[in-house]
Amino acid sequence: MxxxxxxxxxxxxxxxxxxxxxxxxxxxxxxxxxxxxxxxLLDGLKASTRTYRYGSPISDVGLQNYVHLWSDAQFLNSLWVTVKFVALSVSIEAVLGFALALFCLREFRGIRLLRTVLIIPMVITPVVVAIVFRLIYASDAGMLTALSEAMGGGAMQILGNPLNAFIGLVVLDVWEWTPLMFLILLAGLQSLPQEPFEAARVDGAGAWRVFADLTFPMMRPVLAVAIVLRTIDAFGTFDQVFVLTRGGPGEATRLVSIYGYDTAFKFQQTGYAAALFVTIGLVVLALAFSAIRLLRRIDAS
Amino acid sequence: MSSVLYKSVVKNFGALNVLRSLDLAVPDHKFLALLGPSGCGKTTALRILAGLDMPSAGKVFIGERDVTRLQPRDRDIAMVFQSYALYPQMTVAENISYPLWIRGTPDIERKVKIGEVAAVLEIGHLLDRRPRQLSGGQRQRVALARAIVRDPAAFLMDEPLSNLDARLRLTMRGEIKRLCQRLGATTIYVTHDQVEALTMADLVAVMHGGELQQMAPPIDIYDRPANRFVATFVGNPPMNILPVTLADNGVRAGGKIVPLERTRFFACRLAEIVEIGLRPEDCSVAQHDAPDVLPGEIYVVEPMGNETLVNVRLDGGNVSVRAGRDFRGAVGENIGVAFDAANACFFNSVGITAVHRVNSNGREK
Structure with missing residues (x-):
């Protein structure tokens, strides 16, 4: 018991x-x-509704910071630069990454080594990448200038010229992040079933039709995920620009991240900067959601 | 002209020798089943014909044309895959018409064709769906429709029924056979299922270890197997094999002397036969002490409904016997196995059938 x-x-x-x-x-x-x-996150939201002086909140201003953003020419310009930068880099990365992934899908001698080498840029610390590119672009002792002079030309102005600096930044981003696209797309390609491709070859499709009718439609979901990921990531690009140009010359490469950083730490407008980043966060979130919804609609139809 | 010819086709994957010199000729308008266990090279042979794999040596002809080095699309063939291989992003109608569309067939003609094949395969109501919304049997029909839509010189089918459940497989087996007879095109059908091969094909080619063992009409494959492998691979339950030695005017098997007709006895002696092969339906159960029966004991009894399979342990090995549906017996009981030696075949020491059965008639007892 x-x-x-x-x-x-x-x-x-x-x-x-x-x-x-x-x-x-x-x-x-x-x-x-x-x-x-x-x-x-909550603290940032709170900060975005206040005004700061010497690092301390002095008054609650409600949504005034948010309203002010849309009449701030510097913010609007930085947003425009960011959108251009993201659209250009991500689309180039997607096309290049897809092409490389398709190429690396074949099996031949040395393919494993090639795949590994192609991943390397992604693994390097962004600041280091930026420093290397600064050395390449430098107008006095840079690699491009050296090349140009060897061929009888003059010094190359990359970081001093607004358009060239912007292009230089895009090139840097493409160099560093195409590997990520490549990696995701290669994994996607390798997971596709083999038989439909063989069936298409028997049915009479050449390489281009196989790509257009099978590979691309079947890869669309993977491609969309990769692009959304890269877009979110590219909106937050900071280190490379900070090291390469600090947003210059003028405002040519001043992305929202740089402008927000300047606002917060140079001009000490903590509340305004918080509002700026919350807004950007919402914009990116909205972009990502609409991209995914669009994808679902395409898939369902 | 759409006969198919393999001329000394060899295929190696690295050090692995998958096909060792395959010679095979399929006459025009015939349905050939390539039958064999997994890894025997049958699928490789089909893929070489399709152009999906290149032979390491040898040549392949379709009709009079040497297609060995041609792309699949230039060979005028259609293929049905085990996994159906439908295009997931396209509707059923788009799937079916893809071979036509890619060749630039005009819209109107294509629509007519889709309607025709959809009617033949009874999938007219599915045309707007996508493959993932279909059941296995429906996908199979779509895959067949895509293959027949274009009147190719040859149909290639790679185990098209393997992914279906047993019941559906039976239905589709009959339908594919009807379809192929109606179209009258040369068909190469790869399968590991001997029932499919025997029931559907005009000709069966049995493969093993990368080599063709025998090619013959189904009934000959069954009654006159070229060797021990074909004899035991085809038939369910498989042919019984017992070791034998020559004796006076007969052979000694299962502890008894089985008398043989004079000419067959001499043929056996000349070929130095070592084994006897007996189909289960050529054997019958008898009293164990009756004259001229092989005595043994019951090992397993399997009632099948329409008949009973009795496995009997004899001196020298087990044999399966097809007995009547009302057979009753307990494991371990003494029993005898009776057979007519004219229905037996004999193998020599390398497994070649040296002496065939006398005739295929008289099986009905």
Whole structure:
């Protein structure tokens, strides 16, 4: 009798721990997420409704910061530069990445080495990449100038010329992030079923028709995910620009991230900068959602 | 002209020798089944004919044309794949008409063709769907429709029924056979299922270890197997094989002397036969002490409904016997196996059939 009660007690104790255990094990991770993700987000939202002086909030201004953004010519220009930069880089990366992935799908001697080499740019720290490109672009001792002089030309003005600096930035981004596109698209291509492609060859399709009628339609979801990922990422580009041009010359390469950084740390307008970044966040979120919805619609039809 | 000819075709994958010199001729308008266990090279042979793989040596002809070095699209063939290989992003109608569309067939003609083949395969109501909205059987029909829409010189089918459930497989088996007879085009049908091969084909080519074992009409494959492999691979349950030694005017098998007709006995002696092959339906159960029966004991009894399979352990090995549906017996019981030696075939020491059965008639007992 006594041992029966004892056994029930143990079982209850065990059950209690079993119920609590999942929450106990989740707790540390949850705390970290709350501390480093949720709290800063909420604090940033709060900051975006205030005015700061000497680093301390002095007044609540409601949504005034947000309203002011849309009449700020510098912000609008930086937004335009960012959109141009993102559209240009991401589309070039998508096309190049797709082409490389298609090429690397074949099996031949040395293909593994080639695939590995193609990933390297992505692995290098962005600041280091920017420093290297600064050396390449430098008008006095840069690689391009050296090349140009060797062929009898003059010094190359890359970072000093607004258009060239912008193009230089796009080239840097393409060099660094095409590998990511390549990697995602290669994985996507490798996961496609083989038989439809063989069936198409038997049915009479040449290489181009196979691509247009099978590969591309079947890859559309993967391509969309890769583009959305890269777009979100490219909107936040900061380190490379900061090292390469700091947004110059003039405002030619001043992306919103640089403008926001300047606003917050150079001009000490913390509240305004917070509002700016919240706005950009919402814009990117909206872009991503609409891209995914568009994709679903295409798939469903 | 759409006969198909393999001339000493060899295929190696690295060090792996998948096809060792395949010579095979399929006459025009015939349905050939390439039959064999997994890894025997049958699918490789088909892919070489399709142009999806290149032979390491040898030549392939379709009609009078040497197609060995041609692209698949220039060979005038259609292929049905085991996994159907439909184009996932296209509707059923687009799938079916793709071979025509790619060749620039005018819209109107294409519409008519789609209507025709859809009617033949009874998929007219599915034309606007996409492959993923179809069941396995429907996908199979679409794949067939895509193959027949273009009147190719030859149809290639790579285990088209393997992904269907057993019941559907039976139905589709009959339908594909009807379809191919109606179209009258040369068909090469790869399968590992001997029932499919025997029931559907005009000619069966049995392959093993990258080599052609025998090519013959189904009934000859069954009754006059060229060797031990064909004998045991075809038939369900497979042919019984027992070791034999020559004795006076007969052979000694299962502990008894089985008398043989004089000419067959001499043929056996000349060929130095070592084994006897007996189809289960050529054997019958008898009293174990009756004269001229091989005595043994019951090993397994499998009632099939229409008949009973009795596996009997004899001196020298087990044999399966097809017995009547009302057969009753317990495991371990003594039983005898009776057969007519005229229905037996004999193999020599390298497994070649040296002496065939006398006739294929008289099987009905």
């Amino acid at each position: 006594q041992s029966g009660t004892q056994a029930r007690k143990y079982r209850l104790q065990g059950a209690g721990l079993d119920l609590a255990l999942p929450y106990l094990m989740l707790a540390p991770g949850l705390m970290i997420v709350l501390g480093v993700l949720v709290y800063p």
